[in-house]
Every structure is written in structure tokens, then in C-alpha cells.
Amino acid sequence: AVVVTDRAQNPTGAAVGADRARELRAVLADHPHVLLIEDDHGHRIVDLPLHPLAGVTHSWVLVRSTAKAYGPDLRLAVLTGDAVTVDRVTGRQGLGPGWVSRLLQRAVVELWTTDAVDPLDVARSYGERRDALVRALAERGVDARGRSGMNVWVPVAEETGAVARLLHAGWAVAPGARFRMASGPAVRLTVSAMAAEEIEAVADAVADAA
Structure with a gap:
């Protein structure tokens, strides 16, 4: 399959x-x-x-x-x-x-x-915040990926330390180990609950942790 x-x-x-x-x-x-x-x-x-x-x-x-x-x-x-x-x-x-x-x-x-959810508006909202986070990280020299959806994948030198440093800074991210087999260490960020005004602060914290 x-x-x-x-x-x-x-x-x-x-x-x-x-x-x-x-x-x-x-x-x-x-x-x-x-x-x-x-x-x-x-x-x-x-x-x-x-x-x-x-x-x-x-x-x-x-x-x-x-x-x-x-x-x-x-x-x-x-x-x-x-x-x-x-x-x-x-x-x-x-x-x-x-x-x-x-x-x-x-x-x-x-x-x-009843069209309770406007899919175009939802997609635009996720897309704008995801793309803004990827751009903010790039401006800080951090390579990140996120082409669609609500997640951003950020390679790091070491996952446990990066997760701990981000948590100490007030941000929870997922360690990449559960998502990968042969690729290098990384963390996953999710923009679903992230406000636009938080993106710069998140990018600063990720740059420090990565």
C-alpha cells in the first residue's frame, strides 16, 4: 500500500x-x-x-x-x-x-x-501566519519549511535542548523525532493558535533556540 x-x-x-x-x-x-x-x-x-x-x-x-x-x-x-x-x-x-x-x-x-466555516478565509488566515513565520525566521538566518497547512518545520542542532529553551521562553513546540526516520533533528511549530502580533517574538525565540 x-x-x-x-x-x-x-x-x-x-x-x-x-x-x-x-x-x-x-x-x-x-x-x-x-x-x-x-x-x-x-x-x-x-x-x-x-x-x-x-x-x-x-x-x-x-x-x-x-x-x-x-x-x-x-x-x-x-x-x-x-x-x-x-x-x-x-x-x-x-x-x-x-x-x-x-x-x-x-x-x-x-x-x-450552512457555510459555518468560510474555507477561503480559513486558508488565507493559516497561510498568512505560516508564511509570515517562515519569512521572519529566514530574516534571522533560520531555515524553515511550510508550504501549506498550519505547520512549520525548523531544523535544529539538537531537539531536546531546543524544545526546552523554547518552553523556557514561553513557547511550546513539538520535537521532530516522532515525525522523522532518516532526516536530521528539527522541531514543529503550529500557527493555528498563534496571533499575527506574536510572530516576531516567536521567530526571535526560535532563532535563539536553534
Whole structure:
């Protein structure tokens, strides 16, 4: 199986562009029996278009959750795919505790149909703060990545010390160890709760810690 995060990849914010999608589809076309799972959790919070890979393998699903745009407590996602794979997922849910409260389902439908969240405004808000933080870090000589979504990935010399120094300065960040396998140490910053007026102070603290 292949699992692809199409947009707002956690932690780097990477996104699959049109050229990359064509390259990946060409590779997958040579392996039609691979199960393709596309995670588009950034739907409605990202200002980049979706370039899906689905359709070149026999088995595929594309999943969109409500967790990022509306709140993790809703515990609801929508899924599409080929008929056999969708039927298998449905069957597995019928065998265990995979049922989602009808109240939560109706709450999500209400949020969708009443336009309770303006996805363009949300995407713009995250994008402006994320890009501003990346620029502020670059001005301080700190390399950082964050192309889409709400996270910024910052390489550091040593994770534990950087996390501790930032916490002492009043900022909580995630150590990169849980997100990486072969890449170097880093920390993940999230702009979801960061106000625009805090960005300069955060950048100063990160520059000192990194």
C-alpha cells in the first residue's frame, strides 16, 4: 500500500503539485495492484488545489476528515474509492466500534450546509501566519519549511535542548523525532493558535533556540 498526504503534510506542510502528481501517477500505473490511500485532511483549510492520484490503481480511497477544519471531537470523515475497497471498509466498520454518532454526523452536515466555516478565509488566515513565520525566521538566518497547512518545520542542532529553551521562553513546540526516520533533528511549530502580533517574538525565540 501507498499512503499519500496530498496537502498540508504534517509536519513540513508539503503538498503534491500538478507535476509531482503526474510523476507519481506514472509510477503507480506500473503497479496497478497497489492499494492507494490518499489523505486530504487539509481540505477546507488549505489554499492550494488538490491534485489527486486516484484512478491508476485497481484499489484506492481518498479520505477527508473534519478534524482540522471543524474540530477533532467531531470524529467524522468522508471517504470515496473503488467499489470493492469501500465495501471492505464498510464491512470492517460493521464489525467493530467504528460507528459514528448520528448527532455528530448531523452536526457536520449542518456545518457544511450552512457555510459555518468560510474555507477561503480559513486558508488565507493559516497561510498568512505560516508564511509570515517562515519569512521572519529566514530574516534571522533560520531555515524553515511550510508550504501549506498550519505547520512549520525548523531544523535544529539538537531537539531536546531546543524544545526546552523554547518552553523556557514561553513557547511550546513539538520535537521532530516522532515525525522523522532518516532526516536530521528539527522541531514543529503550529500557527493555528498563534496571533499575527506574536510572530516576531516567536521567530526571535526560535532563532535563539536553534
